Amino acid sequence: xxxxxxxxxxxxxxxxxxxxxxxxxxxxxxxxxxxxxxxxxxxxxxxxxxxxxxxxxxxxxxxxxxxxxxxxxxxxxxxxxxxxxxxxxxxxxxxxxxxxxxxxxxxxxxxxxxxxxxxxxxxxxxxxxxxxxxxxxxxxxxxxxxxxxxxxxxxxxxxxxxxxxxxxxxxxxxxxxxxxxxxxxxxxxxxxxxxxxxxxxxxxxxxxxxxxxxxxxxxxxxxxxxxxxxxxxxxxxxxxxxxxxxxxxxxxxxxxxxxxxxxxxxxxxxxxxxxxxxxxxxxxxxxxxxxxxxxxxxxxxxxxxxxxxxxxxxxxxxxxxxxxxxxxxxxxxxxxxxxxxxxxxxxxxxxxxxxxxxxxxxxxxxxxxxxxxxxxxxxxxxxxxxxxxxxxxxxxxxxxxxxxxxxxxxxxxxxxxxxxxxxxxxxxxxxxxxxxxxxxxxxxxxxxxxxxxxxxxxxxxxxxxxxxxxxxxxxxxxxxxxxxxxxxxxxxxxxxxxxxxxx
Amino acid sequence: xxxxxxxxxxxxxxxxxxxxxxxxxxxxxxxxxxxxxxxxxxxxxxxxxxxxxxxxxxxxxxxxxxxxxxxxxxxxxxxxxxxxxxxxxxxxx
Numbered sequence: 001x002x003x004x005x006x007x008x009x010x011x012x013x014x015x016x017x018x019x020x021x022x023x024x025x026x027x028x029x030x031x032x033x034x035x036x037x038x039x040x041x042x043x044x045x046x047x048x049x050x051x052x053x054x055x056x057x058x059x060x061x062x063x064x065x066x067x068x069x070x071x072x073x074x075x076x077x078x079x080x081x082x083x084x085x086x087x088x089x090x091x092x093x094x095x096x097x098x099x100x101x102x103x104x105x106x107x108x109x110x111x112x113x114x115x116x117x118x119x120x121x122x123x124x125x126x127x128x129x130x131x132x133x134x135x136x137x138x139x140x141x142x143x144x145x146x147x148x149x150x151x152x153x154x155x156x157x158x159x160x161x162x163x164x165x166x167x168x169x170x171x172x173x174x175x176x177x178x179x180x181x182x183x184x185x186x187x188x189x190x191x192x193x194x195x196x197x198x199x200x201x202x203x204x205x206x207x208x209x210x211x212x213x214x215x216x217x218x219x220x221x222x223x224x225x226x227x228x229x230x231x232x233x234x235x236x237x238x239x240x241x242x243x244x245x246x247x248x249x250x251x252x253x254x255x256x257x258x259x260x261x262x263x264x265x266x267x268x269x270x271x272x273x274x275x276x277x278x279x280x281x282x283x284x285x286x287x288x289x290x291x292x293x294x295x296x297x298x299x300x301x302x303x304x305x306x307x308x309x310x311x312x313x314x315x316x317x318x319x320x321x322x323x324x325x326x327x328x329x330x331x332x333x334x335x336x337x338x339x340x341x342x343x344x345x346x347x348x349x350x351x352x353x354x355x356x357x358x359x360x361x362x363x364x365x366x367x368x369x370x371x372x373x374x375x376x377x378x379x380x381x382x383x384x385x386x387x388x389x390x391x392x393x394x395x396x397x398x399x400x401x402x403x404x405x406x407x408x409x410x411x412x413x414x415x416x417x418x419x420x421x422x423x424x425x426x427x428x429x430x431x432x433x434x435x436x437x438x439x440x441x442x443x444x445x446x447x448x449x450x451x452x453x454x455x456x457x458x459x460x461x462x463x464x465x466x467x468x469x470x471x472x473x474x475x476x477x478x479x480x481x482x483x484x485x486x487x488x489x490x491x492x493x494x495x496x497x498x499x500x501x502x503x
Numbered sequence: 504x505x506x507x508x509x510x511x512x513x514x515x516x517x518x519x520x521x522x523x524x525x526x527x528x529x530x531x532x533x534x535x536x537x538x539x540x541x542x543x544x545x546x547x548x549x550x551x552x553x554x555x556x557x558x559x560x561x562x563x564x565x566x567x568x569x570x571x572x573x574x575x576x577x578x579x580x581x582x583x584x585x586x587x588x589x590x591x592x593x594x595x596x
Contacts, residue, residue, distance in 0.1 A: 109563070109564050109565075112563070112565075113564070113565055116565070120565045120566065120568055120569045121569075122562070122565075122566040122569040122570060124570065124573075158573075160569040160570065160572070160573050161569070162568055162569040162572060165568075168569065168572040168573065168576075170573055192572060192573075192576050194572070194575075196582075197581070197582035197583070198582070200575070200576055202576060212553070215577050216553040216554075216577055216578070217553070219554075221554070222553065222554040248576065248579055249579060250578075250579035250580055250581045250582075251581050252581045252583070252584070256541070256544070256545075256584075257545075257548065259580075259581055259584075261578075261579030261580075261581075262579070263579065302579065308544060308545070308548055309544075314548050314549075314551075314552045316552060340552060342551060342552060347551075454555070457554075457555035457556065457557045457558070458554075458555065458557055458561075502554075502557075
């Protein structure tokens with residue numbers, strides 16, 4: 001019941017009653033008193049009803065408040081449930097994403113690392129298949145020779161074993177199938193001890209730290225050409241390898257990229273195929289020879305003057321020495337200079353070296369050797385032949401190299417093959433050389449033109465055309481020491497192609 | 504009484520240790536990021552002076568540990584630069 005309506009009704013009825021009362025009192029006082037009592041009773045009844053209604057209203061208001069409170073609680077609960085539902089949904093979604101994505105690379109790497117242990121074995125190195133064509137037009141005097149039309153294969157696995165973060169073992173095998181059949185050599189086997197940031201000790205059989213060629217440029221996929229430059233080919237000026245100990249390290253002396261490094265070594269020293277002038281260098285020196293050698297020693301310094309941020313390219317300047325004894329106190333001294341510079345697509349490097357060797361009972365054996373080469377990646381060259389052709393052109397690197405060796409004497413047995421080439425008995429190439437007789441000339445010269453096609457940073461198809469241009473002069477030395485002046489030396493051409501990978 | 508004094512000292516020391524460790528961890532991450540950036544600058548220069556620079560994806564992080572030791576010796580690469588190159592090669596896979 002609406003109490004406002006009740007009040008209005010009561011007031012109206014009271015007014016009507018009073019109106020009637022006045023009318024009645026004017027007519028009859030007794031009747032008027034009676035009506036007044038009736039009106040009063042009615043008023044009391046109305047007041048009672050009103051009180052009852054108020055009480056009822058209060059009760060209803062309490063119930064409404066209670067319901068409102070319950071409603072608010074329900075709403076809060078509902079909101080909380082919704083929030084938790086959303087959070088749960090997000091968590092489920094995240095878990096699903098993680099399951100779908102798998103573990104992160106870092107987590108996977110850590111898992112693999114912990115599974116395989118802390119010792120690491122990495123097999124790297126290179127492999128190459130070669131084809132050599134060398135139609136030799138003539139020979140040096142009456143020495144035997146033969147044309148080359150041959151496939152060769154080289155496999156040079158490099159094993160790196162890292163038992164801890166300051167010790168490394170490296171060992172390399174050279175397995176090849178060439179003119180002599182299959183053969184395996186051990187050019188490298190040594191330990192590296194990283195004693196601090198500035199000193200590393202290397203002990204064992206190592207590549208000669210003389211110039212850049214032996215240590216860093218000779219691997220199959222790193223050499224931009226197929227053949228070695230003449231000073232490192234069939235008549236090397238300095239021994240390719242050494243048994244001994246090195247101390248080496250590098251430091252930054254200026255801005256980033258301005259570095260200086262050093263290598264000092266001591267080893268068993270050089271030895272030769274025969275104790276005559278012009279004999280080929282053994283590598284490494286067999287223990288039999290080492291017994292009669294005094295120890296040799298040498299050093300190498302390099303400096304990098306250009307800071308990286310100058311964007312002037314990378315320039316390396318190096319100097320090397322090799323001093324020691326080779327047979328019963330006979331002395332051997334060598335020194336060399338080298339450079340390497342690259343900027344953008346252009347790279348050029350070169351080395352020059354000189355060696356002096358005393359011969360027991362004979363003239364001293366002096367040799368000089370050099371090479372300079374340059375290559376340019378065509379990756380920035382766009383020609384109007386369409387994208388497919390340009391894509392091929394961008395992977396090409398044309399190259400040119402000029403190299404030479406001067407030596408007064410050449411041992412005949414080395415040219416004719418001796419024991420190494422007993423199978424064929426004639427002039428055959430060492431692995432990776434063209435085999436041209438002109439290479440064995442005392443004053444050999446060679447222009448090599450190359451064209452490399454880089455499939456990937458360490459996968460390359462190489463092509464090389466060699467032009468041998470030996471100069472006259474020099475002397476052949478027989479095993480018994482007999483000397484014969486070298487007569488006519490043919491100019492020769494050779495073509496080589498090779499597919500090489502580094503791994 | 505002694506225990507009452509000792510406890511807040513220990514709590515304070517522990518808090519300092521935890522804070523220092525958290526700071527050190529943050530510093531390690533900053534150093535790694537700095538090494539990575541330096542390695543990214545060195546990689547195309549130092550590697551290419553001898554051979555084509557090979558991307559980090561070619562070998563596993565464990566292999567790079569061994570290969571970089573080999574390269575550090577051959578190139579006589581300064582130790583800090585060697586660490587930067589290694590961080591870059593392992594982090595750019």
